[in-house]
Amino acid sequence: MHTVWKGAISFGLVHVPVKMFSATEDKDISMRMIHKVCGTPIAYVRQCKTCEVDVEWADIAKGYEYEKGRFVLFEKEELDQLGSDGSKTIKIVDFVDLHEIDPIYFQKTYYLSPDQAGGNAYNLLLEAMKQSGRIGIAQISIRSKSSLAAIRVMDNCLAMETIFYPDEVRPISQVPGLPEKVDVNEKELSMAAMLIDQLSTPFEPDQYQDDYRVRLMDMINKKIAGEEVHVAPEQQRTNVVDLMAALQASLEAVNTDTTEKPAKTKAPAKKKPARKKAE
Incomplete structure (x- = not known):
């Protein structure tokens, strides 16, 4: 895993040096914007x-x-x-019960591992939180973005969930069309309860998959196998090259027997303003 952040967890006067890793990854299939006329990727x-x-x-x-x-x-x-001051510190300010936090507050999960000689302090916090059954509410700044965070135990690892501040969560009262009074038919409610009971099962994440991504990859593979592939035309250089600079670079290349390097030198690109004046 790639380290995305290094710092320390602090609770009281205890500092636990840690390294942070993204616990999740985006599996969306990336696609480029292509000019349909010639098959060239669009540049931004x-x-x-x-x-x-x-x-x-x-x-x-x-x-x-x-x-x-x-x-x-x-x-x-x-x-x-x-x-x-706090950019490299995950400062735990409170310990609370996990069930007190509504899932709407959770953003992204990270794994935390001990860094440097922080193994003993890491194990101490890990075991103390295991026995307490509580999670820590902390403040952290990642890439100049201040956030609340929840520190909890997952197996033998400390995990951190960034969570929204209260004023970042829109109030339910702003949702249009909600019923003022919930009124349902008792027989229908009983049948709905029976259906929920029949569909109830322990959560096993491995039984779920992104069906759209599976179908898309299957279509991609079929298109490749059928050679329905569009090859982008070779791009010509778009840099406006100053003629005098190009000639000077060529002469220097001959004199030093390093023809290839000056051909790709940055010197022509730096002479763009001179080119405009020449015109």
Whole structure:
């Protein structure tokens, strides 16, 4: 597994160094957007509509739109400073019973393993939580996103579930069309209860599968087997090359006997503005 975060769990004055791993993975089948006319994948670019140029990551800042078309800008360092103290700490603030948390609050699950020399402290917290039957409610910041979290025991592993803050959960009162009074026929209710009872079974996750993904993969394999495959045409270089820069690079290539490297050098790309002036 790939480590997605490193830090420590703190409860009281105890610090438990841990590494974090994603407990789940997205199995959705990824597909590209293709131009049907020629079979070429569609490219998405970061482009400024005002300057009409492609924008590098180094020239991008985050902004909050407080009025239509008006923004306040933030550099990455400014946002990082907001969570500087607790950014590497999972601070347990309370211990509660799991059944007290409605599933609507849960977001994503992570596994936590002991890091460095934290094995003893990790085992201590693991066993203490096992015996208490409680879970820890903690605060954490992952990739500049502050979140609540629930720390619980799964077998011999500590797991962490990120959970929504209360103001992130929409109230049920906003749902339209809900009945003001629940009124049902007693016979129908009895039959529904019998049906639920007949369908009741222990939860065995292995018996469920994503039928759509299975059918899609079967169709993909059939298309490949039948060679119903669209090959994207070879892409020609789209960089506008400055003629003088290209000639200079070619001369240098001949002089140094390294023909291939200058042919792919970044120098031509840097001369884009000079090309526009020449025109």
